Amino acid sequence: MDEVPGLRSAQRRGLAEEAADRIREAIFDGAFPPGAPLREVELAAALRVSRGSVREGLTRLDREGLVESEWHRGCRVRTLSAADADELHTLRAALDELAMRTAAARATEADLAGLGDLVAGLERARDLDAPTADLIALDMRFHDGVYRVTGHRRLGEAWAAIRSQIYLFLLIRTRGAEDYRDLVVEEHRDLVEALRSGDQDRAARLGTEHVHGGYRRLLDGLGADVD
Amino acid sequence: MDEVPGLRSAQRRGLAEEAADRIREAIFDGAFPPGAPLREVELAAALRVSRGSVREGLTRLDREGLVESEWHRGCRVRTLSAADADELHTLRAALDELAMRTAAARATEADLAGLGDLVAGLERARDLDAPTADLIALDMRFHDGVYRVTGHRRLGEAWAAIRSQIYLFLLIRTRGAEDYRDLVVEEHRDLVEALRSGDQDRAARLGTEHVHGGYRRLLDGLGADVD
């Protein structure tokens, strides 16, 4: 089992994954608002791919929770109600707690440096007045990094199953929350610090607080007028 | 189309789900041991279904973590190493903690009665010297019930993503653990009691202890000779 240091295996990607990526992108860009139907023939024609590939790509998005499909009634972009938001954040808090605890135990110096770089990039983006969407993307990449550091494959899969939904949720509902820009850097710096300390309990606690706090601020900023 | 007497009832629910169910059953029955390849043509011929349907069914099993598939290399039954067992139980503990906490807050009297009935059935089965596999099946149904009581759709999906793997793991590695039969009834009765009390913290704590305790006993009973 020889591994070459700086070389990751080039993984072949089928058309299904490619299609899933394109459709996901389109949803994030707002081309398909929540509730919009995703018709297989239409997508197949647009992507120059057969319906089978589109179909398989859609099941991947279904696994990510981005779309929902019913028998013989096709696929629609999932709508996110207030109850859905609550589900997403309670579940994410539980996952993040385990992720931060595990990461605190297993993070190497290189891992910590990588996460630190991400936070630095986040700070730079904020100071340069980058659009909030960019900050959110970096935020997500940071947490992806934490899950990767855990080396916990199934935990990563559980995160992947809600990741896109949380991303979409943040993109849609972050307009009113201006304090997000101020707090995002500081909070993530604290997370890295907790990981560096190796204190698993502290890291776990900070992880859940980070999620719950962000959720609470979001709700406060928007009022209770969630549909 | 050739008609086979007892094999022609796969219409209303979609052939893909039907195929997934059959294959899952076969895996649990030991027809496909861990690591065994699942060839699409072979399965399609056996189930009298096209390869497309088998293919879609296999992706469902992949979502459940029962099989793993690589590009152009097909599907195999997932093998469960010691590291996998650790992943499964740490993740399950995190999910169960949230599930017990939520269930403690939302369980109605009818819910509690239903769970109580399941425990009673478990006790009956144990006293009747039912095979351990039956006890395990009832054990799983109990926890399914807890997740259902939470009303937390995404939490239930996260559980579904590891449920089959845990089931398979228990089926394979429970031979040596005789104390399982003794403790299983008592522990689940305690869980119901905690839910009835409505004390969320206590329920959550008991939930994680239940998982971790069971895992520890399993490891002790088997020694460290896990492959």
Next chain:
DNA sequence: GATTGTCCGAATGTTGACAATAGAGGTCCG
């Protein structure tokens, strides 16, 4: 003798045609 290039059988990835279904809108009857 080890490495590299090439071929071959087998299995999967992809495709377009065909069948089944849900939902809409019209029609008939009370």
Next chain:
DNA sequence: CGGACCTCTATTGTCAACATTCGGACAATC
């Protein structure tokens, strides 16, 4: 005029054939 029924169409579910890729066996080369 309203409701049950029926047809019709758009859309998804299923299928069998075609294209691509993998892994190993064998031969050529240094």
